[in-house]
Amino acid sequence: NAGVTQTPKFRVLKTGQSMTLLCAQDMNHEYMYWYRQDPGMGLRLIHYSVGEGTTAKGEVPDGYNVSRLKKQNFLLGLESAAPSQTSVYFCASSRRDTQYFGPGTRLTVL
């Protein structure tokens, strides 16, 4: 039981490039979330999903898209990366209430 895993762990992009972050969970959780954490700050919700095929916007959704084609996977996409998207990205999943987090992806946009 791996819990929540994230791929990749690190990535460096140039401005304007695109990429997809993958989150996978093996706990059969309905809800999945993407957060970002900037230096010295707490986490902020980007997008979330309440089940396969559904997505919704969080606090800071601009510049990101998401998809939940399979229950166990939640993808976060950056279509045209900007330096302001340099951050650590965390994925989480939950059955209903308590969220469990992955190890994070550190993204740098030059």
Added chain:
Amino acid sequence: DAKTTQPTSMDCAEGRAANLPCNHSTISGNEYVYWYRQIHSQGPQYIIHGLKNNETNEMASLIITEDRKSSTLILPHATLRDTAVYYCIVRVELRTGANNLFFGTGTRLTVIP
């Protein structure tokens, strides 16, 4: 939206109890208080949560005041591995049934040998 206020940093001697305070004066009646911690920028680790009653598990105890405007996380016997940033969070239920965890900047707890 409910927000929390925590001290920026605290020290605790190894083996002693660590008491981490949190103010959440604007919390609504059906909003839960959660505590997570983050070690070396790893993913946040769930510790404990509660609504109005005090709670205890294998990691910690949570004491919530009767008016629910503040709470205290207690680590009964702090070890060096408990050095981390501790977040007190109000869980807000979204209209879809999902939850948003409003993270603040947390308290950096340093356990001293």
